[in-house]
Amino acid sequence: MSRILTAAFGLGLILLLALLLAFRHGHAVDIHRAWSADDIQNMQRLRFSAQGIADKNSTNELLRRKDAIELGQRLFQDKGMSGSGQVACATCHQPENGYHDTENITFRLDPEARHRAPSLFGAALQDWFFWDGRADSLWSQALAVIENPKEIASNRLKAVRHLCAQYWTSYPALLKGCQQIPDAPSDASPLVAEKGWQALIPAQRENINQLFVILGKSIAAFEAGLLPPVSPFDLYADAIAEGKFTDAASIFSEKEAAGLKLFLNTEVGCVNCHNGPMFSNSGFFVVATDMPDQPEHDRQHGIEQLFNSEFNCLKWNRPENCAKLLYINKDSSETVGAYKVPSLRNLRHATAFMHNGSLKSLEAVIEHYQNPPTLPLRHIDIRPAALFPHQKEQLLSFLTALNADISHKEVK
Numbered sequence: 561m562s563r564i565l566t567a568a569f570g571l572g573l574i575l576l577l578a579l580l581l582a583f584r585h586g587h588a589v590d591i592h593r594a595w596s597a598d599d600i601q602n603m604q605r606l607r608f609s610a611q612g613i614a615d616k617n618s619t620n621e622l623l624r625r626k627d628a629i630e631l632g633q634r635l636f637q638d639k640g641m642s643g644s645g646q647v648a649c650a651t652c653h654q655p656e657n658g659y660h661d662t663e664n665i666t667f668r669l670d671p672e673a674r675h676r677a678p679s680l681f682g683a684a685l686q687d688w689f690f691w692d693g694r695a696d697s698l699w700s701q702a703l704a705v706i707e708n709p710k711e712i713a714s715n716r717l718k719a720v721r722h723l724c725a726q727y728w729t730s731y732p733a734l735l736k737g738c739q740q741i742p743d744a745p746s747d748a749s750p751l752v753a754e755k756g757w758q759a760l761i762p763a764q765r766e767n768i769n770q771l772f773v774i775l776g777k778s779i780a781a782f783e784a785g786l787l788p789p790v791s792p793f794d795l796y797a798d799a800i801a802e803g804k805f806t807d808a809a810s811i812f813s814e815k816e817a818a819g820l821k822l823f824l825n826t827e828v829g830c831v832n833c834h835n836g837p838m839f840s841n842s843g844f845f846v847v848a849t850d851m852p853d854q855p856e857h858d859r860q861h862g863i864e865q866l867f868n869s870e871f872n873c874l875k876w877n878r879p880e881n882c883a884k885l886l887y888i889n890k891d892s893s894e895t896v897g898a899y900k901v902p903s904l905r906n907l908r909h910a911t912a913f914m915h916n917g918s919l920k921s922l923e924a925v926i927e928h929y930q931n932p933p934t935l936p937l938r939h940i941d942i943r944p945a946a947l948f949p950h951q952k953e954q955l956l957s958f959l960t961a962l963n964a965d966i967s968h969k970e971v972k
């Protein structure tokens with residue numbers, strides 16, 4: 561009896577030792593096995609998928625038309641539309657640099673520019689465009705740029721005339737209205753060339769606006785195809801979801817996984833705003849990036865511009881298709897000093913961060929969240945992240961794992 565007991569005890573001891581050893585040995589890879597069911601689900605929410613692009617672009621009936629996509633791609637690179645003949649969309653959103661503005665062209669053209677150019681990867685998945693969300697569709701965003709004296713610096717008649725002269729014969733089905741474009745005046749727009757606009761009769765204005773909208777919708781149809789390439793994070797999320805832990809460990813270092821863990825931690829807070837496949841919840845928040853006396857290009861301002869825009873959803877669609885505009889949050893206690901939550905994917909090509917480019921590195925951004933400035937008399941949506949130095953490094957290495965190989969071949 562006692563021999564059996566001793567044997568059982570011995571066996572138990574050996575098992576215990578083996579377990580302990582396995583635990584110690586396994587510890588190095590265990591971070592990849594230790595995700596909770598919630599964590600795994602949250603990773604899947606951040607995993608990129610192209611779903612939803614059609615919904616978000618429901619006011620663009622040209623979204624899937626091949627001719628419109630092709631025309632849009634050509635227009636994106638066409639300098640002929642611009643006032644100076646020198647600037648195209650691709651000048652600032654450089655295809656070879658993930659559609660970022662790595663040469664700070666924006667600030668070179670306008671030293672007083674307030675906003676830096678974001679990447680266009682996944683732009684079509686958003687609800688609002690520009691840092692202050694002053695456009696409610698990708699197509700109306702493009703029209704605003706064309707008439708912005710600091711960007712394309714054109715006017716709608718000039719742009720439409722170029723469109724017709726250059727592309728009508730190639731895309732007759734899209735550009736029927738080109739036959740009715742008047743020969744004079746040379747420039748016309750209610751925003752930037754009023755005299756010319758007044759000289760036109762209503763039917764001419766209507767036709768020019770229609771063609772201008774087709775131009776915007778074609779560019780938007782092209783942009784909708786600019787999807788972020790798969791990043792190491794997406795591969796990691798897949799591997800974890802499928803229980804392929806060895807693969808996971810070959811994709812993410814422990815440091816990157818620890819950074820992801822911090823990112824998903826709701827106390828640290830990043831995922832509360834940077835959520836969804838573009839790492840943005842489409843909201844506008846105050847993260848204390850501008851001085852208390854200068855928030856004039858914020859969400860508050862964006863909403864005013866949006867309702868004044870001739871090309872907002874309500875002006876071109878039935879109200880039932882414009883729910884997001886009708887139910888917009890106008891509460892100034894939340895919109896003053898607030899900016900759109902940007903995507904965190906592919907920031908490798910960004911040379912400055914935040915809407916105003918005020919922070920020059922990701923390290924500086926993390927430091928900002930660690931120690932946000934206080935804004936007297938204004939509410940702010942973040943609180944100090946309380947990270948240890950090694951945790952800041954982990955978070956940084958996770959953000960780097962959101963970079964994909966973006967040698968995009970479609971646009972030359």
Ligand code: HEC
Binds near residue numbers: 636651675698711
């Ligand atoms: C002079 C540089 C410049 C040119 C040219 C330019 N952009 Fe931009 N783009 C910017 C800047 C700067 C912003 C951010 C402006 C803001 O938010 O106020 C921006 C924002 C955008 C956005 C919004 C992205 C988002 O996430 O909100 C889209 C889409 C876009 N541009 C597309 C275009 C298209 C299409 C063209 C050509 C018709 C174009 N851009 C031409 C600099 C430029």
Ligand code: HEC
Binds near residue numbers: 829845849907922
């Ligand atoms: C309350 C919402 C909120 C929280 C929480 C939050 N962010 Fe942000 N984040 C924003 C907004 C809004 C901006 C843009 C602010 C601006 O331009 O003024 C931003 C900008 C950024 C940028 C700059 C991106 C670019 O293109 O310039 C990075 C990087 C970033 N956040 C990372 C993080 C990390 C890491 C955390 C967690 C420590 C975090 N954010 C927490 C809302 C949030």
